[in-house]
Amino acid sequence: MSTTSDAYLRQDADAAAGMAKITAGDVNVHYGDKHALKGINLAIRANEVTALIGPSGCGKSTFLRCINRMNDLIEGARVTGLITLDRQDIYDRELDVVQLRARVGMVFQKPNPFPKSIYDNVAYGPRLHGLAHSTADLEEIVVTSLERAGLYDEVKDRLDEPGTGLSGGQQQRLCIARAIAVSPEVILMDEPCSALDPIATAKVEELIDELRENFTIVIVTHSMQQAARVSQRTAFFHLGELVEVGDTEQIFTNPQHKLTQGYITGRFG
Amino acid sequence: MRSSANADRVAARLRRRYAAEKRFRAYGVAAIIIALGFLTVLLASIIADGYTAFVQTEVRLSLDLDPSVIDPSGKRDRADLSSADYAAVVHNALLARFPEASDRAARRRLFRLISQGADLEVRKLVLADPSIIGSRREMWLPMAASVDQLIKGNMARAPEKGGQFSERELAWIDALQADGSLKTRFNKWLFTGGDSRQPELAGLWGAVVGSFYSLLVTLALSFPLGVATAVYLEEFASRNRWTDLIEVNINNLAAVPSIVFGLLGLEIFLNVFELPRSSPLVGGLVLTLVSLPTIIIAARVSLKAVPPWIREAALGLGASRLQMVTHHVLPLAMPGILTGTIIGMARAIGETAPLLMIGMVAFIVDVPATPLDPATALPVQVYLWAASPERAFIERTSAAILVLLCFLAAMNATAIYLRKHFERRW
Structure with missing residues (x-):
C-alpha cells in the first residue's frame, strides 16, 4: 500500500513537500451504476481554506463527504482510491470512523441544530467524546466555541433556549460552534451559506477567515465571489472530474483550463 | 375586440x-x-x-340478625358464620313485611321477588362485623332482575303483554314502592362483581381486570419488540431482498384476520407450551401478535418522519449509530411511536375473536387475581351477555359496550394528548 500511496502523493508538489493535511489519490466514487467521481487527485493544505467549485452535480459535495466518510451512509455508494489525513489512510479497516469524524467536523448546507437548547447543541460533541472532565470544563468549552463562532454575545442570556429558535444565520453559526467544540483538525463546509441572507453570509465568511488560523477548512460553494473572498486555494470540478486546482488568485485571474475559464466568467454552470 | x-x-x-x-x-x-x-x-x-343498567332496583328490609338462625352453636366460628343460612334471614324479613303470604306457593312467589344473591350481601355484612349478630339492621338488598325490569319499564305489567307477575306479586311490589322501600340505586354490582347467571348480580369488574392484565402483557411485549424491530429495520438494516421480504410480511401480518392469530395462540401457547387456558397471560400473548404489526408500522413511519439531517448532524459530530438513534432519532420519533402504540393497544382491547380461541370466553365468576387465573375480557363479556336470553342482559350488554367505548375514548384521547404535547417543530 505504501508504495502506491507514495506514487499518488508524488503527483502533487505540496504533498511531496509535506504540507498537505489531506491528500486524495485516484479517488473514484460510484453510486450504484453512476460514476460520480473519476480519479480525483488533490492535496489540501493545513490552515488554509480550500474552495471546491463547479456546476451542480459535478461531484464536489461527493468529494467533501468522502473526507469524513459520510458517503458510507449512502446505500450503494462505493469509494475506491486513497484518501489520507496526516498520511493516514482514512478508509483503512483499522480506522475508527467515529474518531475520524471527531477529527473532521462538518457543517451542512441547511443549518441543522438539534431540537435542544443552544447549550446542549454545543455540548453534545464534547459530551459524546468525553472531552470535559467537569461541568465547569464543559461550560468553558461551550462558551469558547460560541465565542469563536462569533455567536456568544448574541445568545449568552438564553443558552437554555432551543437552538431551533435562532435565525438562519445564527443557527448556522451555532452549527459551526457545535462542530468546533469537538476541536477537530479539519472542518468541511457544504455550501454553508446557501440558505442564508447576505448579511448572515458576510458574518459566516468572516468567521471562516478567522477559523483558518486553527483549522483546515474545505468549503463547497456555488458562489464564485465567496470562493474568491474566503479561500486560498480553489479546485474546479466538472462532471465528476477535477479539472483544475491552484491558488485562488491564479484560478480566478489566470485559469489554465478552458472549462475553468468558462465557468468563472459565467459562460456556463 | x-x-x-x-x-x-x-x-x-x-x-x-x-x-x-x-x-x-x-x-x-x-x-x-x-x-x-x-x-x-x-x-x-x-x-x-x-x-338503565347503571342503576339497580333494591329493596329496604329490616333484617333480624337472629343468632339462632345465623349461629346456632353460639361459637362465632368464622367457618360456621360464612356457611350460615342468610337466605333464611332475608326470607324471614320478607315474611315479616308480608305476613299474608302464609302458604308454601305464596312464599315461593314472594321469595322469587328478591335476588338470589341478597343473602350474600347479608353475609358480607356479618362477616365484616360479627358483633352485630342479635341486633336488627336495615339494609338495601337487590331485587330480582325481573322486578328490576318491571320497575324500569322494560317489562309490561299485564301477563298478556309479556309480564311475568301475577296480581298478587304486583300488589306486593306496589306496596313496597308505595312506602318508599323499593328504589333504583346505583348498580354497584356492575362495577365490582364478576359475571353471574343472575343479571342483577352480573358485573364487569372481572372482565375489566382480565382486559387490564391482557393489555399489560401485550404492552410489555409488543412495545419493546415493536420499537426494536422498527429501529433495526429503519436505522440499521441495509436494504436488500431479506429486509424487503420482512417488510412485505409485516404488512401482510397487519392484514391477517385476528382469529387466525387466535388459532396460532391455541396451538402454540396452549398445546405446545401448555400455558393456563383462559388466562390473561395467553390472551396478552395472542393480542401481542395482533398488535405487533400495527406498532412496527407506526414506529417505522415515525422514524422515517425524523428528518435525515438530524442523523447527519449527529453522525458528523462522531456519534455512533446507536448514539444517533438513542440521543436524537428515538426521542424525536417517540410521540409518534407512542401514538401508534396506543392505537395498537386500542385495537387489542377491542379484539374478541382471538380470545374466543384460547378460552377466554368461559363463564367465569371470580375476579382474576393474577394474569394466570382464568378470566374473560371486556369485548368477550359483551359477546357473552349479548348471547344471554334474559331481558336484563340486554341493557347490561349496552352498558358493557359503553364502558368499553369509554376505555377506547380515554386511550385515544391519551394518544392525541401525547402527540400534541411532545410534538416538535423544526
Missing part, C-alpha cells in the same frame, strides 16, 4: 372553477355530516339501551 372575448372566456372558466371548488367542499361537508349522523345514531341507541 379580440381581447375582450378572451377575457370573457377566462371569466367563464373561472366561474366553472369556483363552482367545482364549491361542489367539492359540499361533498366533503356532506360526507362528514353523514358519518357524524351514523355515529350519533349508534351512540344514542347504545346509551338509550344501556343507561
Whole structure:
C-alpha cells in the first residue's frame, strides 16, 4: 500500500513537500451504476481554506463527504482510491470512523441544530467524546466555541433556549460552534451559506477567515465571489472530474483550463 | 375586440372553477355530516339501551340478625358464620313485611321477588362485623332482575303483554314502592362483581381486570419488540431482498384476520407450551401478535418522519449509530411511536375473536387475581351477555359496550394528548 500511496502523493508538489493535511489519490466514487467521481487527485493544505467549485452535480459535495466518510451512509455508494489525513489512510479497516469524524467536523448546507437548547447543541460533541472532565470544563468549552463562532454575545442570556429558535444565520453559526467544540483538525463546509441572507453570509465568511488560523477548512460553494473572498486555494470540478486546482488568485485571474475559464466568467454552470 | 372575448372566456372558466371548488367542499361537508349522523345514531341507541343498567332496583328490609338462625352453636366460628343460612334471614324479613303470604306457593312467589344473591350481601355484612349478630339492621338488598325490569319499564305489567307477575306479586311490589322501600340505586354490582347467571348480580369488574392484565402483557411485549424491530429495520438494516421480504410480511401480518392469530395462540401457547387456558397471560400473548404489526408500522413511519439531517448532524459530530438513534432519532420519533402504540393497544382491547380461541370466553365468576387465573375480557363479556336470553342482559350488554367505548375514548384521547404535547417543530 505504501508504495502506491507514495506514487499518488508524488503527483502533487505540496504533498511531496509535506504540507498537505489531506491528500486524495485516484479517488473514484460510484453510486450504484453512476460514476460520480473519476480519479480525483488533490492535496489540501493545513490552515488554509480550500474552495471546491463547479456546476451542480459535478461531484464536489461527493468529494467533501468522502473526507469524513459520510458517503458510507449512502446505500450503494462505493469509494475506491486513497484518501489520507496526516498520511493516514482514512478508509483503512483499522480506522475508527467515529474518531475520524471527531477529527473532521462538518457543517451542512441547511443549518441543522438539534431540537435542544443552544447549550446542549454545543455540548453534545464534547459530551459524546468525553472531552470535559467537569461541568465547569464543559461550560468553558461551550462558551469558547460560541465565542469563536462569533455567536456568544448574541445568545449568552438564553443558552437554555432551543437552538431551533435562532435565525438562519445564527443557527448556522451555532452549527459551526457545535462542530468546533469537538476541536477537530479539519472542518468541511457544504455550501454553508446557501440558505442564508447576505448579511448572515458576510458574518459566516468572516468567521471562516478567522477559523483558518486553527483549522483546515474545505468549503463547497456555488458562489464564485465567496470562493474568491474566503479561500486560498480553489479546485474546479466538472462532471465528476477535477479539472483544475491552484491558488485562488491564479484560478480566478489566470485559469489554465478552458472549462475553468468558462465557468468563472459565467459562460456556463 | 379580440381581447375582450378572451377575457370573457377566462371569466367563464373561472366561474366553472369556483363552482367545482364549491361542489367539492359540499361533498366533503356532506360526507362528514353523514358519518357524524351514523355515529350519533349508534351512540344514542347504545346509551338509550344501556343507561338503565347503571342503576339497580333494591329493596329496604329490616333484617333480624337472629343468632339462632345465623349461629346456632353460639361459637362465632368464622367457618360456621360464612356457611350460615342468610337466605333464611332475608326470607324471614320478607315474611315479616308480608305476613299474608302464609302458604308454601305464596312464599315461593314472594321469595322469587328478591335476588338470589341478597343473602350474600347479608353475609358480607356479618362477616365484616360479627358483633352485630342479635341486633336488627336495615339494609338495601337487590331485587330480582325481573322486578328490576318491571320497575324500569322494560317489562309490561299485564301477563298478556309479556309480564311475568301475577296480581298478587304486583300488589306486593306496589306496596313496597308505595312506602318508599323499593328504589333504583346505583348498580354497584356492575362495577365490582364478576359475571353471574343472575343479571342483577352480573358485573364487569372481572372482565375489566382480565382486559387490564391482557393489555399489560401485550404492552410489555409488543412495545419493546415493536420499537426494536422498527429501529433495526429503519436505522440499521441495509436494504436488500431479506429486509424487503420482512417488510412485505409485516404488512401482510397487519392484514391477517385476528382469529387466525387466535388459532396460532391455541396451538402454540396452549398445546405446545401448555400455558393456563383462559388466562390473561395467553390472551396478552395472542393480542401481542395482533398488535405487533400495527406498532412496527407506526414506529417505522415515525422514524422515517425524523428528518435525515438530524442523523447527519449527529453522525458528523462522531456519534455512533446507536448514539444517533438513542440521543436524537428515538426521542424525536417517540410521540409518534407512542401514538401508534396506543392505537395498537386500542385495537387489542377491542379484539374478541382471538380470545374466543384460547378460552377466554368461559363463564367465569371470580375476579382474576393474577394474569394466570382464568378470566374473560371486556369485548368477550359483551359477546357473552349479548348471547344471554334474559331481558336484563340486554341493557347490561349496552352498558358493557359503553364502558368499553369509554376505555377506547380515554386511550385515544391519551394518544392525541401525547402527540400534541411532545410534538416538535423544526
